[in-house]
Amino acid sequence: MALPDYIHLVAGTAITWSTTGDKTLTLTSLANDAAREGVKSDTLVDGTLGMPELLEIRFESSVAVAATDGKHIELFIGESDNAAAGTDNPGNLTGADAALSNPDQLKFQCYRAGSIRLSNARGTNVQKQRMRYFPVCPYIIPLVVNKSGQALGSTAGDHKIVVTPYYRKLAD
Numbered sequence: 162m163a164l165p166d167y168i169h170l171v172a173g174t175a176i177t178w179s180t181t182g183d184k185t186l187t188l189t190s191l192a193n194d195a196a197r198e199g200v201k202s203d204t205l206v207d208g209t210l211g212m213p214e215l216l217e218i219r220f221e222s223s224v225a226v227a228a229t230d231g232k233h234i235e236l237f238i239g240e241s242d243n244a245a246a247g248t249d250n251p252g253n254l255t256g257a258d259a260a261l262s263n264p265d266q267l268k269f270q271c272y273r274a275g276s277i278r279l280s281n282a283r284g285t286n287v288q289k290q291r292m293r294y295f296p297v298c299p300y301i302i303p304l305v306v307n308k309s310g311q312a313l314g315s316t317a318g319d320h321k322i323v324v325t326p327y328y329r330k331l332a333d
Contacts, residue, residue: 166332166333167331167332168329168330168331168332169329169330169332170214170215170327170328170329170330171210171327171328171330172325172326172327173205173207173210173213173325173326173327173328174204174326175323175324175325176202176204176205176323176324176325176326177321177322177323177324178199178200178303178321178322178323178324179317179318179320179321179322180317180318180320181317181318182321183204184199184200184201184202185199185200185258186198186199186200186258186303186305186320186321186322187258187317188222188305188313188320189313189314189315189316189317189320190225190312190313190314190315191305191307191312191313192307192312193307193308193309193310193311193312194264194265194306194307194308195260195264195306195307196260196261196264196268196304196305196306196307197258197259197260197261197304197305198239198254198255198256198257198258198259198261198302198303198304198305199258199302199303199304199305199322200246200256200257200258200302201241201244201246201250201254201256201257201300201301201302202300202301202302202324203244203300205296205299205300205301205326206299207326207328210328210329210330211328212296212299212328213296213326213327213328214295214327214328214329215293215294215295215296215326215327216293216294216295216296216301216324216325216326216327217291217292217293217324217325217327218236218274218275218291218292218293218294218322218323218324218325219289219290219291219321219322219323220234220236220274220275220276220277220289220290220291220292220321220322221277221287221288221289221319221320221321221322221323222234222277222287222288222305222313222314222319222320223285223286223287223288223313223314223316223319223320224279224285224309224311224312224313224314225285225311225312225313225314225315226285226311226312227281227283227284227285227311228279228280228281228309228310228311229279229281229310230279230280230281230282231278231279232278232279232308232309232310232311233276233277233278233279233308233309234276234277234279234305234306234307234308234309234313235268235273235276235305235306235307235308236273236274236275236276236277236292236303236304236305236322237252237268237271237272237273237274237303237304237305237306238271238272238273238274238294238296238301238302238303238304239251239252239254239270239271239272239301239302239303239304240271240272240296240297240298240300240301240302241256241298241300241301241302242298242299242300243300244299244300250302251270251271252267252268252269252270252271252304253267253270254271254302254304256302261304264304264306265306268304268306271302271304272294272297274292274294274303275290275292275294276290276308277289277290278290279309285314287319301324303322303324305322
């Protein structure tokens, strides 16, 4: 049996969290200093390739009033080894689209994926940030904490998190 010639990453199917995405996450009009979690994923593990090596994340959001430069909207990831919504979750996460009380205390039980660093020059337009995240468990829950100094925008289509898993593959 020949050894593989190389190892590379292959993209899996992207998962979108939004009000109308694959998984629900409602961020419309989220108040400053408030947090919201999305529905727990159940589709990261590939039947052939297993756990993803990394996740590429595109995070998009808007604010209701132009933000102060440098303020941000934080993204944390709660990880679980159990597919059931309310089982084995960190940070008091339920695995459902829901508000989270005491986010400044509980978010640190999750992993920080990154944030959208806001620009005042963009006003109330959608702002985007890409990040990479290396998962430890097969199920994830996105947690958004609004630190923008403003409420988030009221247009549902402005807010989404798109996660593309990448799997390690051996090839001849």
